[in-house]
Amino acid sequence: MKTLRIAAVTVLAFSPLALATTANAASGDATVSVLHGVPGATVDVYANGKALLTNFKPGTLTDPVMLPAGDYDLKVVAAGAGADGKAVTEAKGVAVPAGANITVVAHLTADGKPVLTPYVNDTSMVPAGQARLTVRHDAAAPAVDVRANGKPALKGLTNPNEAKALVAAGTIKADVTLAGTSTVVIGPANLDLKEGTNTIVYAWGSAADKNLKLAVQTISGMNSAPGGVNAGSGGQAAAQAAASDTGRYVAIAGVAALAGGVVLFGRRKATNR
Amino acid sequence: MAAALLAGAGTAWFTRPAASANPADGFASQASTTVTTLPPDDPALPTPPVGSSGAPNRSTASSSGRPAKAGVPLLGRSLPPVSEPSKLPAPTSFSIARLGITMKVRAEGVAGDGQMALAPPPADIGWYRYGPRPGDPAGATVLAGHLDEPDYGIGPLVQLTNLRQGDVITVASGKKAYRYSVKSVTSIKKTALDLSSLFTREGPPQLHVVTCGGNFDQETRHYDANVVVIANPIG
Incomplete structure (x- = not known):
């Protein structure tokens, strides 16, 4: 456990952005939901011998919980039958990988037998x-x-x-x-x-x-974000900006010409003397 | 003034470590913000593959099937409550009193090319309808409009570059007027724009106003930059 924690901290220290995106999925945990899709049977669900759900009714979906990654023995029994009760259905060694988002579904097979199917949800x-x-x-x-x-x-x-x-x-x-x-x-x-x-x-x-x-x-x-914001295909604003720049240069040139004119005029005046 | 605005923009994204004087850098793409290792794309296999890693998503029971919730399982750790999609009204009007700008807001989605869809008239501004609304507790409300368009000419958003820090932008949504204070105005090359930050649905609530800027390429009929205004809610 200690090494796990150190590893997690190291990873986070080197990728602060990863921290932001995985804040809800602590390292080593998986997100698990359970759906009851077997008509007519109110059940209890045990994971590794411990009660996971009690009084679980057909058509209900649990809120997702974070469970430590690992292999789980899942057992569904009639409500109140206890951990050692007769299995309605069970699945041994269901792999719950770290970081995965999984829904375990208790449902009927095509020919009507109760079964547990774990699905990995595409996230x-x-x-x-x-x-x-x-x-x-x-x-x-x-x-x-x-x-x-x-x-x-x-x-x-x-x-x-x-x-x-x-x-x-x-x-x-x-x-x-x-x-x-x-x-x-x-x-x-x-x-x-x-x-x-x-x-x-x-x-x-x-x-x-x-x-x-x-x-x-x-x-x-x-x-995810759109691929961009293409917000202008006229070019008029660019043309106007360029024109106002040109105007400024013309004005500067005009001032320069005027200054030159004054000088010329002065010289001419001088030569006239 | 430009230098002050650029410096301000450097601190605008929550992931930026420090202020930057380089406008292209201020919104530079951070590839890692969107990269997460995810479960393999594996259809039709009821057995979970090994070694996949997680994403920050949440799960809810809902909709027409309406399975009643069984409540919280007895084992494991509960996730934080799911943030329900906003029920606040969509924005309808955008104005900047100091610049004499008032624009109608249209709800917009995604165009065929994957970019944000925008109706042609530069007199109107588009709101990215999949993102946060004014008043939502987190993320950026994104409004974008054309700088100019053939047949229409130049729109009011050409004035965005005249905004100063502290200028007030008002967005009307339903019967409420949401006021925002301008934090920064930046021109960023489109190739360097960090779109996931621009359209973020996380972090503090902000208003992002986007148009085009920079150089116009006569051949492709595109500007090479976006002008991005970041404003914070007032009150």
């Missing part, structure tokens, strides 16, 4: 004016397409995979169809894709039980 910078849209298939359902404003945006997505795209920031009307068809299975829903965010949409539930739903997670802070 790379988003170009100015855009948003990243990520869609994750966590439902007991076949392959789907995701449509934005009626047009297929992400195609052929299968459980437990994700697809993502950079799109113009703004509100879209999204729905989910069976892959290659126009049979809507979820939605439509209005999604506010805020600039500089990763908006993550989870399709969860079960097609057979007719309880397919969407859950939405938004990660912000990946905004």
Whole structure:
């Protein structure tokens, strides 16, 4: 621990700018959120034998927390069953790397069995004016397409995979169809894709039980600046400035000529004498 | 006066270690402000890759899916509260009484070429609508307008270089008038402009007013510099 700290301080001392950009992600920690996407089961979640979440209801997403990086044994049990209770589902040795932003999702497989899937959220910078849209298939359902404003945006997505795209920031009307068809299975829903965010949409539930739903997670802070400010293509101001400079030179030249004239005049006067 | 303004600009960015007399240097790009090592761009893999490193972003549950929050997990350390996007009104009017300037403010985004979008009339000024609004607790409210345009001529912002430290700029937003005191006016070569500082959403609240300046290239029809005014909120 001590060496870790020293290492961190050294790094920060040599890159004060890095300090500013990573102030919320202390060295050695990962940002972890948990989504409950198994219909009908209120559960408790244990991490390495310790209670992480209790009375966790379907369709809920936790606030993100910072957890020390490492491997975690995650276990989901019926609410109140205790750390040694029968696992609804569990995942051993889930890697939580330092600095990563992870969402662990308890959901159904395509054929309806509870499972835990850890996803690494893409927190790379988003170009100015855009948003990243990520869609994750966590439902007991076949392959789907995701449509934005009626047009297929992400195609052929299968459980437990994700697809993502950079799109113009703004509100879209999204729905989910069976892959290659126009049979809507979820939605439509209005999604506010805020600039500089990763908006993550989870399709969860079960097609057979007719309880397919969407859950939405938004990660912000990946905004970047526009490429510049091009604020003048006329050139008139430059021309005017140049003209006023020329005017000044003409005036100076005029004064000089006048002075010369006086001298000349004086000389002439002198010769006339 | 120019020297005083340039010296002032040197201290304007919070990352600058010391005042600088070189205007190009005052806003010089600091590559490291935007560089962060991030998780690999790895679609469709449900297993977290190893060795990725973090970014300063925050996560919220929201929107149409509306998962109810489960609250704070029992393990781990909570993150600071998420700063919600501003609900303050967008700016509508920009004025500098001492220079007799009043301009309509238009909300602008990003143009096709990735630069800040700006409507042609130099009589209007654009507000970068993805950034902070007047009255927001952090970051720069960016207003930018054309110095000149073909068919329109020269706009009021040609006078920005006549601003003095302490001059008052007023930006009206909704029913409120936000007043700012000019801290610096600097001309910076576009190639040296630190755009992430210019458009920052962090740090103390400021007003950044931008137009063009420097030399005009008749072939590319572009100026080679930006004039940047930095002003601090009054009160």
